[in-house]
Structures are given as C-alpha cells and as structure tokens.
Amino acid sequence: MALDIRKFIQRFIEEARDHLSNMGEGLAALEQGGGDAELINGLFRSAHTIKGSSRMLKLVPVTETAHSLEDLLSALREQRVSASPGVCSLLYQGVDALTDLVEQLTNNPDPAALTPVNSQLCQALKAAAEEQQLLSVEPAASASVPEVIVAPEVVQEASNPALRTSDTVRIRLSKLEELIKLMGEVVSSHAGFRELVDTARQLDRRGQLEGRGELPAAWHQFTRNLRETVIAQEDLMQELHDKALQMRMLPLNIVFEPASRLVRDLARSLGKQVECRIRGAEIELDRQMIDQLADPVIHLLRNALDHGIETPEARQAKGKPSQGLVSLSARQDGGWVELEISDDGAGISLEAIRSKALKKELVTPEQLETMSDQEVMDLIFLPGFSTSAMITELSGRGVGMDVVKRSIVDGLQGVISMHSTPGEGSRFVLRLPLSLAMMRVLLVQSAGHQVGFTAQYVAELISMPETALINVADRNAVIIRNEFVPVVNLAELIGLPALPEERRLLPRTEKDLLLLVTRVHHEKLALVVDELLDERDLVIKQLPEHLRDRPMIAGMVTTGHNRLVSLLHVPCLMDMARRSRQPSAVSATTAKTEKQRRILVVDDSLNTREIERDVLEAWGYQVTLAENGQDGLDKALADDFDAVLTDVEMPVMDGFTLTARLRQDERYSNRPIVIITSREKESDRRRGIEVGADAYIVKGSFDQNSLVDTLRVLLD
Known part of the structure; x- marks a missing residue:
C-alpha cells in the first residue's frame, strides 16, 4: 500500500516554523557579533533537522536549500569562514527561502506544487562555504513575499471513516495543553488536602493519648468522612487527568511509518538491499514526546544504513543474506515505553572506537586500557565522536550520538543503551515515559531540604547501619547483593547547607543510614x-x-501548600560523584619504584570493577577490566597479565569456569588467580581452591589493604 505523506505535512510545517523562528533570532545575534559556538551549533542543528525531516517527505526544494544552508553553517562552526556581513546576508536569504517554501506548503500541502529550488542561492551558499567569492543572488522569479497565515493546530482525528462530522470536534492544541496543565496542577495541589486529613487524624489520636477524655463521636465521624471524601476526589481527579492526557496521545506509527520509507529510500541510494520490520506502532505516546522523538530515531536509522548494513556483495561474502534487516519495535512496560532500533549489519568495531577516541584525545591510553568493552562502546555518546572515515550527506557532519543521547536523556527524561556484536549487528534501546506532563516522583529530605527524584532513576531505598560502610580507595561504598556500590552524602555532593531543626519538615533522627540507590x-x-x-x-x-544552564536540576515540582521543589538529574549527579573522587594517599614513591604489574579484573558489576580498579591503580598496578567470564578469558588469552581477580556469579561464564580454563593455559598455570565473591559457604571456598584459585576473598569482609597484601604475597 502506497504511503500517503500528506498527513505528515502539517507536523513538518509546525516543526519547521519553530526551527526557522529560532534561526531568525540566532542570525540576529550572529550579525551583532554574538557568534559563540553554542549559537552556531543551534543554527546548524535547526538546518540539519529541517533537511532530515523534509527528505523523509520528499520535499526536494526544502531539502536542497536546507542542505546548502547547512554547508555554510558547518563552515562557520569549523571556523573555516567568519560571520561577515556578506555571509550573514546569505544565511538570511537561505532562511527566507525556506520560510517561503514552508508557507507554500501551508497553502497547498502537495509536495509537487512547491516552486523549484533556487539554484543560484544554493550555489552561492556552497561557494561561501568553500571560501569562494560571494555571489550576488537575485530573488527567484517565483518567490513571493511570505504572508502571515494563521493555521489552527488541531488534534489528530481518529482514522475511523465511519465517524460523522457531529461525532468529532476540532480544538486548538494550545487549548488542550492548557487544560492538561491545569488538570495536573489540580492533582498536585490536592496533596495539601491529604496533609490536612493527616493532621486531623493526628489531632484525634493526640487528644486520646493526652487523656483529654473521649472526643465527641461526631468528630471521629467527621475525620473518617473527610478522609474518604479526599480519597474519592483523588481517584476522580486522577481519572480526569488521565482522560485529558489521552486526548493528546498519538500512535508511534506517526514516527515509524515515515521512518520505514526513509529506510527504503536511503537503502536504494546506497545500493543496499534492506528490509524494514515494524512492531508496536499502535502504542501511543504523548504528542509532546512524539515531536521530540523523530530526530533521534532518524539519526539512528541513518547510522544503521550508512555504517551498519553492508552491501549485498559484502554480506554474501560473510555468509549473510544479501538483504539486510532493520527493525523498529516498541512495547509498553507500565508507565514506560521501550523502543528498540536494531540492524543485522557489521556491528560496531571496538578497535575503531578505541582508535578514534585516542585520535580525538577523548581518553588517555591508560584510561582506555582499563575500560570494559561496554564502556568502550559508550564512548560513542561523547561529543564530537564519529567512527565514519568521511562525512556524508546521510550521516551528517558531526551531529553525533551525543545529540541523540542529550535528546533522550535530557529532553525526554529517558534512558538510552546500546549493545553490539561485531559481525552480527547493533541494537539501541530507548526507554521513555509515556508522558512528560506528569511523572512518578520520590520526595526526600536532605540536610533539611526537600528534593525530588523521578522514579525511573531510583533502583531501591534501603536502610543499613553505618558500620556496613567500607572504605575503598578513600571513598565509601556498600555491598548490595554481591555488588560494590559507591556511597555519597547527597547534601555534601550538591552543596546543601544544613537547615536548623525548626525549619525542617521532619526532625533529625539518630538511626541507620537511609540510602537512595540510583541507577x-x-x-x-x-x-x-x-x-x-x-x-x-x-x-x-x-x-x-x-x-536552564544548570544540568543538575531537571525541573521543578509543586508539593502541598504550593511549595516548589527541585527535581535532581541523576546522570549529572553521577558525573559529579565521579569528578569528586580523590586519588588514594598512597605514597607516590611506592607506585613509581615498584615494578608495574598488570592485573585483569573480571566482574559483571560496573561499580565493582571501577572500585577494584581504583584500589589497584592507587598502589601502582596497571588494570584491565572485563565484564564477564568469557570476556575475561578472551582478554587473558589475547594478552599477558601478572594476576587475575574474578567474581563468581557472572553471565556467559562464571568465575569457577574461568579459573579452570585459565589453569589449562600454560602461561596462567602458575600465575595468581584471586576469587572475590559474596559466597561465604565452605563448599564454595573448597570449589574455588579445587579449580585452581590461589586466594578466596569474601566481599562482606572486604578490606582494600588485605587485597593489596594478598596480591603482593602471591606476586612475590
């Protein structure tokens, strides 16, 4: 069935108008000498987005004009040209040309009715980008002064053709958003009534405890009725808010359908054979989410086509079907939606990532040596990273995975993860809330202050005695289910001053530590x-x-009595915690004079690997990390290590099997192998010794000095 792209034109018009408005403001600042890097990056991204969206809809004049504009902005960004009056004039003409084309679409949404591209303008933009003499540009004969046309924004009508005109009503989207916002405020502010109910119940109990006599039965009945009424109102208001929010929900098909066409068109232009499979397109997301999701999805698909899927000849040579496969799927998980974009192409080359990271000085050789394969893969999310040997029209000019990550994590309050197997393909998983209008929030008190956390970043809340803390590499940690987890005081991390007792919501209590475990x-x-x-x-x-330049704060929420509370951004807190780590106070002389030994650390927990690495590096050891037994075996056999530290419970291959396999290799038949695990049973200790371990350390009694002393004895 042929795809009717006209139904997507209205969305493109709305999106393009926003970008063109931003570009107009940005060019005004650029012309006045405010051309900082962030401003030029914003102009570049707007042109890049218009180009990509218009290509999907076959709006050729828009695509070519935006592409030429992008050329010149790219040259500005790379400082190959300066923002001279002539360059600014050309940029203005490019934006005006795009504005004219967008307004033509408003009058007639048929792409075929667009005026041809102004080739003279495009040539002038490209010439300026190549530092050639600026060309004067005459207005295109077909160009007209753009009119200001007010087009009503409407909620997408249901696709059921049986609906009669009287069954539907069109309203402005802005009015619907005002309604949803107001409903959300009502739901949030109703929390104040709950606090009043709790106060009434406390007064009731206090009166009885203080022996003031039996309170009138009418008072007891009043408090019960008040509580029941408030609960009933909460349920009704929540249902009303949910119904209002559903009116703004749109199916993912709005993103998936044009994306599948893009896959086919790009594959054809690249000479590749690709099948695009779609699942879960009927799942709905908030319109606000849909609008921001298109760009990241398009970018991931372009990368899959340009860098992932091989040519038919290359696939056949590898024993693969000549036709590649790109999949877009979605599934709902409670209040979340999980999107998966995968391909069966070449996968991501770890060596290419390492080489590019070193070349661009994103990491040092020493840091790279200690990274696991997954940590190396995550380097693609760093700004300016690209493994492409050359810049192409399809994959862009440095609009990299950092922009995708920023869109998902910062813009959509989601999480993005990547998995890849060389030769088999890559898979990106995007986990997003159904809506940004309302989210589950945990409110906590720290140093007397209220702060909030969105639930998707909270793994658990646990209480434990302060004696459970262990000191590892001069920082606190705790062992939670066989995993070392760093511990920091929230107030100290973000610099919250302690409030006096009279200003605290709850009095300070002397008891166990309360740990909010984030992930x-x-x-x-x-x-x-x-x-x-x-x-x-x-x-x-x-x-x-x-x-908005404070990355630590993701937003604000309103609690009872109209109190504003900051919502903390957990990824930023983790970055702050990493930067706050101080090197251990081990004698530098010791680290320099001792022969630097190479240690392989194998553990499936990222936190445990990093903590053990910090301990060992503080004592002058050179550390390499592996994330499971098979990864550890591969690295051990491919390299040469003086000792191996391994966990037991790991996916793919456990630590017992790894130890036994290493002992079969002549190089590791006598080298130290230390098992570090939470298993305390004597039978596990015996098995560790039987497979060839030289030492067995239980994490519950972990002591960094004991680990270092054990290694020294075994290595000497």
Missing part, C-alpha cells in the same frame, strides 16, 4: 538522605530560561 544503565550510586517524605505522581515544570 543509570549499569552504574549505581547510593545517596545518603535524611527521610523519604512522599512518593506520588506530580506535574513536572520546566525551569525558567535563566536557570
């Missing part, structure tokens, strides 16, 4: 907080414009 991908961080205040669905408010 991003495979990394965990335990934050020490005072109390858990509440957990509920709240409206997320954006920060004011002048505060």
